[in-house]
Amino acid sequence: MKSVCQRGPCCTPISFSWSSGSTGRKKEVRFLTCYQLSNPGRLFDYSAHMEGQIWFLPRSLQLTGFQAYKLRVTHLYQLKQHNILASVGEDEEGINPLVKIWNLEKRDGGNPLCTRIFPAIPGTEPTVVSCLTVHENLNFMAIGKQKSYIVSGKDYPRVELDTHGCGLRCSALSDPSQDLQFIVAGDECVYLYQPDERGPCFAFEGHKLIAHWFRGYLVIVSRDRKVSPKSEFTSRDSQSSDKQILNIYDLCNKFIAYSAVFEDVVDVLAEWGSLYVLTRDGRVHALQEKDTQTKLEMLFKKNLFEMAINLAKSQHLDSDGLAQIFMQYGDHLYSKGNHDGAVQQYIRTIGKLEPSYVIRKFLDAQRIHNLTAYLQTLHRQSLANADHTTLLLNCYTKLKDSSKLEEFIKTKSESEVHFDVETAIKVLRQAGYYSHALYLAENHAHHEWYLKIQLEDIKNYQEALRYIGKLPFEQAESNMKRYGKILMHHIPEQTTQLLKGLCTDYRSSLEGRCDREAPGCRANSEEFIPIFANNPRELKAFLEHMSEVQPDSPQGIYDTLLELRLQNWAHEKDPQVKEKLHAEAISLLKSGRFCDVFDKALVLCQMHDFQDGVLYLYEQGKLFQQIMHYHMQHEQYRQVITVCERHGEQDPSLWEQALSYFARKEEDCKEYVAAVLKHIENKNLMPPLLVVQTLAHNSTATLSVIRDYLVQKLQKQSQQIAQDELRVRRYREETTRIRQEIQELKASPKIFQKTKCSICNSALELPSVHFLCGHSFHQHCFESYSESDADCPTCLPENRKVMDMIRAQEQKRDLHDQFQHQLKCSNDSFSVIADYFGRGVFNKLTLLTDPPTARLTPSLEAGLQRDLLMHSRRGT
Known part of the structure; x- marks a missing residue:
C-alpha cells in the first residue's frame, strides 16, 4: 500500500470544539x-x-x-x-x-x-x-x-471462515463497490470476508482501535508507539503519551489517501458527506473529501498516473476524461524515453484522441515498431482510414515482417476485415508484394485488381484467363472487354475458346452440377469483334462458330464474316482454294442474313470486285437496271436479252433500254434488235414512231430490220380503226332507238298489261305496283323486296351500274379540270404530276360494265342520263 503523502490527497481536515448547548464550555468526553x-x-x-x-x-x-x-x-x-x-x-x-x-x-x-x-x-x-x-x-x-446459544443448526449450518475475531468496533461492512465484504481489523492484518469464503488481507501494522467504512475508503484508528508523525491534532506536550494514528485507505486503488495523528480518539463518525473524528478533549475534527479533479491534479504533479487512472475508474469518470489521462501518461512516458510504455497508453486513447497526434510522434522518432503496434490496434477497432492502412502496410514492408503482414491481411471472414482492402492492394502492389496483393484481391472479389496485377506485373496470362473463367457472367463479360486484346495477343487460342463459351452458353467454372443444368447466359458476340483486330484467323474461327451454333447472332457477326471471306478470296492465288472461298462467300450471301443490310453487303462485294455476289445482290434487291448496266458495260449481249426476258414483266422499260443500247452499237446486232422488237410488238411497249427514232441512231440498221415490225403494226392499227367505226355506228343506232322510245313515253299513254307479279310470278292482284319499264308487283312483294319506293327492284341492279358509270365519268372529268388548273398555277409542275401519280390518279379505271376489249367509254351527255336509265328498265 503506497502512501501518497502525510495528509493524502483525499481529505481536508477541519477542527472545531464540541460545546454544550447550555453552558457553551468545552467538556471532556469521558x-x-x-x-x-x-x-x-x-x-x-x-x-x-x-x-x-x-x-x-x-x-x-x-x-x-x-x-x-x-x-x-x-x-x-x-x-x-x-x-x-x-x-x-x-x-x-x-x-x-x-x-x-x-x-x-x-x-x-x-x-x-x-x-x-x-x-x-x-x-x-x-x-x-x-x-x-x-x-x-x-x-x-x-x-x-x-x-x-443455537436452538437448531439444521436449517442454518455454521460456516467457519476464521478462528480469530477482532476487538470491539474493529469490524465494518464495505459498500457494493467491494462486494459488501465483512472487514475485520486485527493487530497484524486487516482481513476481508465474503459470506462463503475468506477474501484478501492487508498488512496494516499497529493495534487497531476503530474500523469504519466511508465512501469506498477503509478508516482505521490504531495505536503505534513507533510512529509519531507531527500533526495539527496533537498537543505540544503530549509526545510521551501513546498516539493514535488515523489512516484512510483506498483498497481498490491500493494507496493511503490520508494519514494523521490524533489524541484519544473516542469514535469516527460519517455524516453530512464528511468524516468526523471525536476526541476525548471535546473536539470534533471534520475530514472532507476533495473533489476528483483536485485529486487527479495532485497525482499528475507527482507523476502517479497509474493511481490517477485507477482513481478515475473508481469514480466512474467518463471515457473522454480517461482518454485525457491516458494521453498525459503516454506523453510522460514518451518524454522519459519509454516508447513501448507510451504506445500502450496511446492505444488506450483510440477513438478519443486524433490518431495523427500519435503517428507524428513515432514517425519523428523513427519508432516503426511502436507505430506498427498503434496502427494495428487502430485497424482492429475499425477506426482506420485509407491513409492509416497505407502507413501500416508501409511499416510492414519496411520491417520486412512477412508473418505480421500475412496475419494482417489473411482474415477468416469479411466481417473481420478492419481496413480498406483496395488501399491495401495498391500499397502491396507498389511495394512488390504481388502474392499478398493477389490474395486480397481474390478473397475480397476485387477482380479488376487481381487481373491487373496478373497481366501487368506478373505477366501470368494463363492464370488471368483461368480466373476470368471462374467469374460470374457479368464480371467475366466486362473483364474480357477490358483485357481481351492483351490475352488475345499472348494466348489467342485459349482466349478464343473462352469467348466462344461466353457468347453461347456461359457457365462459371465454379458452378455446381445443379447450376450447370440451368440455362446459361450469352454475351453479345458483336461487342468482342474489336478484340480480334490483329488475329484474323481466330476471328474467322470465332465468327464461323457463332454463325453455326447461334444462327440468331447479331448482324455484325455476318457482316464481318462476309468481309473476311471476301478478303481471303481476293488475296488467294491457288485456283482450287479460291473456288472454295468463292463458294463460301456465295453461300453466306444466300443465307438470307443480308436482307436488312443489303447496301452494306453490296459495298463489300464491290470493294473486293466480287461480281457474282454483286449480281446476286442486284437481283435480290430487284435492281434490274443495275444488272442491265453491268452486262452492257461488259458488252454481254446475250445476257442483256436474258435479263430482259427474265425481268421484263416486272420492269418493261428494260426492253426499251435494250433497244436503245443495241441501237447505239456500231456492230451488227440485227439478231438482238429483232428479238427486242418482237417483244415490244407483242407487249405494245413503244409507239412505232419512237421505235423508228431510236433505231435511226444506228448507222448499220436498215429498213429491212424494222420492215416486218412496221407492217404488222400498220395492219393492227387498220383493224382497230375498222372496229372503232363499227362500234360508233352501233352506238348511233342504239341512241336513235332510245330517243324514239323516250319520245313515245312522253307523247302516248302507257298500258300495263302484265298479269303476273315479277317477283313471285303469281297472278297479279290488287293492290299492285307498276313501273314504266313494264314490271308489275304485288304491293306486299314490292314492299318486301324493294330498297326504294321510286325504283323497280328488278331493274335496280342494272340501273345502279349505269349510274356508277355516269358518276365515275363526271368525277374523272372534274379531276381532269382540277389537275389542269394546278398544273398551270404551280411553279413546280413536276411535283404536281408526281403527287397525282402517288395517289394513283392516272391508273386505268376498270368498271364492271366494261367488256374485256373495251377502251375508254365516251362521255355521255347530261341530258341522256335519265333517258338511258328508262331505256334500260324497259329493255329488261
Whole structure:
C-alpha cells in the first residue's frame, strides 16, 4: 500500500470544539457509550451518556439532550424511513435492560415521546445486550446478548471462515463497490470476508482501535508507539503519551489517501458527506473529501498516473476524461524515453484522441515498431482510414515482417476485415508484394485488381484467363472487354475458346452440377469483334462458330464474316482454294442474313470486285437496271436479252433500254434488235414512231430490220380503226332507238298489261305496283323486296351500274379540270404530276360494265342520263 503523502490527497481536515448547548464550555468526553447517525437530511446525530442521557447533535453543533434512563444508555438505533429512535439502557442495577421506543416528532414536556417500554431480554437473569437493530417495516427487532446459544443448526449450518475475531468496533461492512465484504481489523492484518469464503488481507501494522467504512475508503484508528508523525491534532506536550494514528485507505486503488495523528480518539463518525473524528478533549475534527479533479491534479504533479487512472475508474469518470489521462501518461512516458510504455497508453486513447497526434510522434522518432503496434490496434477497432492502412502496410514492408503482414491481411471472414482492402492492394502492389496483393484481391472479389496485377506485373496470362473463367457472367463479360486484346495477343487460342463459351452458353467454372443444368447466359458476340483486330484467323474461327451454333447472332457477326471471306478470296492465288472461298462467300450471301443490310453487303462485294455476289445482290434487291448496266458495260449481249426476258414483266422499260443500247452499237446486232422488237410488238411497249427514232441512231440498221415490225403494226392499227367505226355506228343506232322510245313515253299513254307479279310470278292482284319499264308487283312483294319506293327492284341492279358509270365519268372529268388548273398555277409542275401519280390518279379505271376489249367509254351527255336509265328498265 503506497502512501501518497502525510495528509493524502483525499481529505481536508477541519477542527472545531464540541460545546454544550447550555453552558457553551468545552467538556471532556469521558462517559459517552454509543452513537447513532441519523439518515441523510436529518438534523441530528444521537449520542448516549453513561449517566442515562441521550444527546442530539445538529449540524450547528449545539448539543441538546434529555434523560432517557436512570443509569446508563447502551445502544441506540435510528430508523432510516421513520422518525423513530430505539434505545437500550438500564434503570436499575441487576435487572435486564429495557428497550424504549421514542417518537421524535411528538413531544412530552419538551422531550421526545416514549411510545413503548419492554424488557430487552425475557427472563430474570441479568444479561448484557451486545447489539441492536430494527427492521424498517416496524415489525421486527433484533437484540443480541453476550450469553446465547443455537436452538437448531439444521436449517442454518455454521460456516467457519476464521478462528480469530477482532476487538470491539474493529469490524465494518464495505459498500457494493467491494462486494459488501465483512472487514475485520486485527493487530497484524486487516482481513476481508465474503459470506462463503475468506477474501484478501492487508498488512496494516499497529493495534487497531476503530474500523469504519466511508465512501469506498477503509478508516482505521490504531495505536503505534513507533510512529509519531507531527500533526495539527496533537498537543505540544503530549509526545510521551501513546498516539493514535488515523489512516484512510483506498483498497481498490491500493494507496493511503490520508494519514494523521490524533489524541484519544473516542469514535469516527460519517455524516453530512464528511468524516468526523471525536476526541476525548471535546473536539470534533471534520475530514472532507476533495473533489476528483483536485485529486487527479495532485497525482499528475507527482507523476502517479497509474493511481490517477485507477482513481478515475473508481469514480466512474467518463471515457473522454480517461482518454485525457491516458494521453498525459503516454506523453510522460514518451518524454522519459519509454516508447513501448507510451504506445500502450496511446492505444488506450483510440477513438478519443486524433490518431495523427500519435503517428507524428513515432514517425519523428523513427519508432516503426511502436507505430506498427498503434496502427494495428487502430485497424482492429475499425477506426482506420485509407491513409492509416497505407502507413501500416508501409511499416510492414519496411520491417520486412512477412508473418505480421500475412496475419494482417489473411482474415477468416469479411466481417473481420478492419481496413480498406483496395488501399491495401495498391500499397502491396507498389511495394512488390504481388502474392499478398493477389490474395486480397481474390478473397475480397476485387477482380479488376487481381487481373491487373496478373497481366501487368506478373505477366501470368494463363492464370488471368483461368480466373476470368471462374467469374460470374457479368464480371467475366466486362473483364474480357477490358483485357481481351492483351490475352488475345499472348494466348489467342485459349482466349478464343473462352469467348466462344461466353457468347453461347456461359457457365462459371465454379458452378455446381445443379447450376450447370440451368440455362446459361450469352454475351453479345458483336461487342468482342474489336478484340480480334490483329488475329484474323481466330476471328474467322470465332465468327464461323457463332454463325453455326447461334444462327440468331447479331448482324455484325455476318457482316464481318462476309468481309473476311471476301478478303481471303481476293488475296488467294491457288485456283482450287479460291473456288472454295468463292463458294463460301456465295453461300453466306444466300443465307438470307443480308436482307436488312443489303447496301452494306453490296459495298463489300464491290470493294473486293466480287461480281457474282454483286449480281446476286442486284437481283435480290430487284435492281434490274443495275444488272442491265453491268452486262452492257461488259458488252454481254446475250445476257442483256436474258435479263430482259427474265425481268421484263416486272420492269418493261428494260426492253426499251435494250433497244436503245443495241441501237447505239456500231456492230451488227440485227439478231438482238429483232428479238427486242418482237417483244415490244407483242407487249405494245413503244409507239412505232419512237421505235423508228431510236433505231435511226444506228448507222448499220436498215429498213429491212424494222420492215416486218412496221407492217404488222400498220395492219393492227387498220383493224382497230375498222372496229372503232363499227362500234360508233352501233352506238348511233342504239341512241336513235332510245330517243324514239323516250319520245313515245312522253307523247302516248302507257298500258300495263302484265298479269303476273315479277317477283313471285303469281297472278297479279290488287293492290299492285307498276313501273314504266313494264314490271308489275304485288304491293306486299314490292314492299318486301324493294330498297326504294321510286325504283323497280328488278331493274335496280342494272340501273345502279349505269349510274356508277355516269358518276365515275363526271368525277374523272372534274379531276381532269382540277389537275389542269394546278398544273398551270404551280411553279413546280413536276411535283404536281408526281403527287397525282402517288395517289394513283392516272391508273386505268376498270368498271364492271366494261367488256374485256373495251377502251375508254365516251362521255355521255347530261341530258341522256335519265333517258338511258328508262331505256334500260324497259329493255329488261
